[in-house]
Amino acid sequence: MARMLSMKDAVNEALDQEMERDPTVLMMGEDIVGGAGAQGEDDAWGGVLGVSKGLYAKHPKQMIDTPLSESAYVGAAVGAATCGLRPVAELMFVDFLGVCFDQIFNQAAKFRYMFGGKAETPVVIRAMCGGGFRAAAQHSQMLTPLVTHIPGLKVVCPSNAYDTKGLLIQAIRDNDPVIFLEHKNLYASECDVPEEPYAIPFGEANVAREGSDVTIVAYGLMVPNSLAAAETLKKEGIDVEVVDLRTLSPIDMDTVIESVEETGRLVCVDEANPRCSIAADVSAQVAQEAFKALKAPIEMVTAPHAPMPFSPSLEDLYIPSPDRIAEAVRKTMGA
């Protein structure tokens, strides 16, 4: 049975159902329960935006409030994963990746490879990502390219509540390290989500809208922004297809290329900074694999090569908007 659920509640439900199903699943992070001295559920924080609210009461042995030390608890989660548990470590904001990066990219990501396939590291690192929250340069980044670059890590960035639940359940059941990035400005977005648990396989893009003139490839918050642009462009007679990548590693280039072979035009939309971005990666792969299908140069719509500004009006200009996306689509149409 499906009912409307927000993306924030979808994260909570996935964690709840997986901890219920499998006692080796556990959560670790700062203030995910309530911090030092909290008296059970009523006083609990449930994470900085309340995502894990209520889970401590149901699964007290599987919720670990940690000290303010990402390097310690992310390392502990990676170690626990190699020893048979399935930890979900919450990094609060992905911007804090720097202090625990060795544990992720030089340890967890390498174990399966270095130990001849005998070691498995079923750890999930969850973190909020993205801008639009008036949280300035150190709490607004879209660092998907940084983690996608590293072999051995799987990278997920969902665009809606349905995908969030199914992809998080898949992330927890997956036997490799998964970086699971939740766009904080999508937490309130709602859609139909089944009550039952379900897993969505990695590496399968979702065609969020079918169209015949131009392909937009996007992920995370850029999917609703691209869909909004597509609605505007429809009134101008431009029929846009929107491909939601859902997972960036593995990446479903088959669906992207099939779409570009139909439309002949590609706009890559990415909230990350432009250099070595997901947009640049997709553009390069399409240019290599489907150059002859292209009727126009590929367009990229990204954040500028600059940190997120603190000024709200500048922040609004920084994040790719439906208007900027629509303008790039018109450019591929020769308008």
Added chain:
Amino acid sequence: MSDQIVPILMPKWGLSMKVGTLAAWHVEEGTEIKPGDEIMDVETDKIANVVEAADGGLLRRCVGTAGEIYPVQALLGVLAPASVSDAEIDAYVDAFEMPEVEEDEEEVPSHLTIDLAIGRIRYMAREGEGTPVIFVHGFGGDSDNWLFNVDAIAADAPVYALDLPGHGGSVKTVDNPGLGTMVDAVIQLMDHLSIDKAHLVGHSMGGLVSGQTAIDHGKRVASLTLICSAGLGDEINSDYIDGFVSAQSRKELKPKLKHLFADEGLVSRSMVDALLKFKRLDGVQAFLEALKGNLFSDGKQAAGIAADVAASGVPTTVIWGAEDAVIPQTHSSAVKGAKVDVISGAGHMAMMENAGRVNELIKEQL
């Protein structure tokens, strides 16, 4: 204003439909339309289908524009004899109050659920007078398969459509995924709803379930309508059944679903997505594999009910799509004494592809 003016309105397919896209007109202004003529294509977020004219007359005005979205009951066209002036039609169109898109405030739940001995069962219900009609869907389907039938039949009788165990919004952990469990679910739901006797309408595996219910509980079944039914012969298309069960992605599933319709264009992206969402629920894969193993292994049907249905004495209508690619149309003659109707231009999902004809045949049974 002339009372000879008859409006063509955006249809409502199922309780959740609020708007529809007028995808295309099949007729032009100035065409004389007969009831049942295909006049336009309408798409919702769930399904695309052709709309048949409810009334006949001269199409004087196409008010709706192809490609645009309209609320349910919006005015899309005007029928009137030539004697009605253009000015009167203009006045009618101007005066027509376009319905607002209903907001979700007082939303009626599209389905109900009940915890029965067998587990949670989800069903649709429409109130009415007389002996109820119960719709039973096929393998991998759910009550939404009857989107074009439930409201049409509800004009004449109370109507129920259930999700069988393992399907739709019903219980996914099923101890014995087989025919007996499915029959139990129908009977338990009838008991819960205090229905002594019902007309059963079953599609595909749901026909097998309905027929077996009539055999086991003859006094509870007023009539049987078996649509492209299982249980009436040996063969079943293993490419469809095996492919449906094993498909893990949209690319694998979509070609298999084309077996279901005479018009392959009816397999929409939203239909593929909805089935993939169902197949990905925990427990469904194992359930479908077990059920397939019990009923439809290796392209053969394990259960045959034709002789026992004929012997049960329950009035039976067998309906088949002439272009059914899942279960051969030749099985339609298996039940001795049954009324048989083969619908040309329809495939396995005959109750969707020619809902008008199927609804007529169901009503003849009431």
